[in-house]
Amino acid sequence: MxxxxxxxxxxxxxxxxxxxxxxxxxxxxxxxxxxxxxxxxxxxxxxxxxxxxxxxxxxxxxxxxxxxxxxxxxxxxxxxxxxxxxxxxxxxxxxxxxxxxxxxxxxxxxxxxxxxxxxxxxxxxxxxxxxxxxxxxxxxxxxxxxxxxxxxxxxxxxxxxxxxxxxxxxxxxxxxxxxxxxxxxxxxxxxxxxxxxxxxxxxxxxxxxxxxxxxxxxxVGGGSGESAMTHTMKQINRIRLYRRRTGTVRASVYYVLTVLSEVRRALLGHDKSWPTIRALIDPSRRPSLLNASDSILPR
The missing domain is CATH 3.90.550.10 (Spore Coat Polysaccharide Biosynthesis Protein SpsA; Chain A)
Known part of the structure; x- marks a missing residue:
């Protein structure tokens, strides 16, 4: 009905x-x-x-x-x-x-x-x-x-x-x-x-x-919990979205700036940024649920 x-x-x-x-x-x-x-x-x-x-x-x-x-x-x-x-x-x-x-x-x-x-x-x-x-x-x-x-x-x-x-x-x-x-x-x-x-x-x-x-x-926010993995997923999907909307060249710049931004956060004491940096640089470290490990620039 x-x-x-x-x-x-x-x-x-x-x-x-x-x-x-x-x-x-x-x-x-x-x-x-x-x-x-x-x-x-x-x-x-x-x-x-x-x-x-x-x-x-x-x-x-x-x-x-x-x-x-x-x-x-x-x-x-x-x-x-x-x-x-x-x-x-x-x-x-x-x-x-x-x-x-x-x-x-x-x-x-x-x-x-x-x-x-x-x-x-x-x-x-x-x-x-x-x-x-x-x-x-x-x-x-x-x-x-x-x-x-x-x-x-x-x-x-x-x-x-x-x-x-x-x-x-x-x-x-x-x-x-x-x-x-x-x-x-x-x-x-x-x-x-x-x-x-x-x-x-x-x-x-x-x-x-x-x-x-x-x-x-x-x-409330964070009702299902927050972790280094979910932070990594968030950053990878941001790059993926930007690539799909703008193309590989602009997304490559976006990717580099994301890495640098995470380095800045890590140096300021954000401990979840270190695993994210490693996953951004090494696709094999990315959460398998994202299916984003086939290239350094997430598709």
Missing amino acids: PVDVAVVVVTYNSERHVADLLDSIPRSMGELTYSVVVVDNGSTDGTLALLDAREDCTVVRSTNVGYAAGMNRAVAASPPADSILILNPDAIVDSGAVPIMRRVLAKPRVGIVAPRVREEDGSLSPTLRRGPTIGRVGGLSFTGWPVFTERIEDSSEYEREHEVEWAVGAILLVDRECYDRLGGMDESFFLYSEETDFSLRAKDAGWLTVYTPDAGAMH
């Missing part, structure tokens, strides 16, 4: 957070009809037992096929809906937020809507991003100069509704036609950069990503 909103979640060792997320969904919907599908990517904690004990979601068991593939499976298992609410398991959606996001989504050419997100302590989470460029490869957000940073730090940018190039994918409402026309998320990324790729491909196809401050949510 069709619903207004298909809610999709991918879990992986999310026992600590997913119950709070599921509890928040009914009050976030107002009068909208909705479904909830959770794809579990092979959790080894108590996530599945928790989900199986609930009656408010459909659970799809999976091996760890990656976040993008999990999302695509969740959408495929959902009933027909004209919008898809993508949620991380460590998010909580505010009361009445989804109808507000749907009103923004109904505007001409809008394909993706991002809400205002706060951290667990209530402070603003800077989830808005500029597109990747060679100038922004180092993540020099402390400069405050847009030419050098993807992350939008200016708090005034979070006080008004406006188009953005992309937003962190913890809480996004997506037009179903947009999702289908793009073929869903690109599963080759496995983890990280899939939302960047999706929003940029949507823009290429004529769809806008719009931020609204009128709908809110909270995102």
Whole structure:
């Protein structure tokens, strides 16, 4: 039976957070009809037992096929809906937020809507991003100069509704036609950069990503854990995305600057950067899940 909103979640060792997320969904919907599908990517904690004990979601068991593939499976298992609410398991959606996001989504050419997100302590989470460029490869957000940073730090940018190039994918409402026309998320990324790729491909196809401050949510972040491996995956997928969008020559410059940026971080005491440097220089050290060990410049 069709619903207004298909809610999709991918879990992986999310026992600590997913119950709070599921509890928040009914009050976030107002009068909208909705479904909830959770794809579990092979959790080894108590996530599945928790989900199986609930009656408010459909659970799809999976091996760890990656976040993008999990999302695509969740959408495929959902009933027909004209919008898809993508949620991380460590998010909580505010009361009445989804109808507000749907009103923004109904505007001409809008394909993706991002809400205002706060951290667990209530402070603003800077989830808005500029597109990747060679100038922004180092993540020099402390400069405050847009030419050098993807992350939008200016708090005034979070006080008004406006188009953005992309937003962190913890809480996004997506037009179903947009999702289908793009073929869903690109599963080759496995983890990280899939939302960047999706929003940029949507823009290429004529769809806008719009931020609204009128709908809110909270995102804990790191709900499935953070490690040197996930940091490495993030950097490799950034290079991979940039190469696919700009070509080998520009991506080669991007790659060198990424290595230098990680060296800078390592010397400043970021211990996760040393394994990333080794993986960038030696493809055999890269996480096998990325399928990125065939050349020094990730494809």
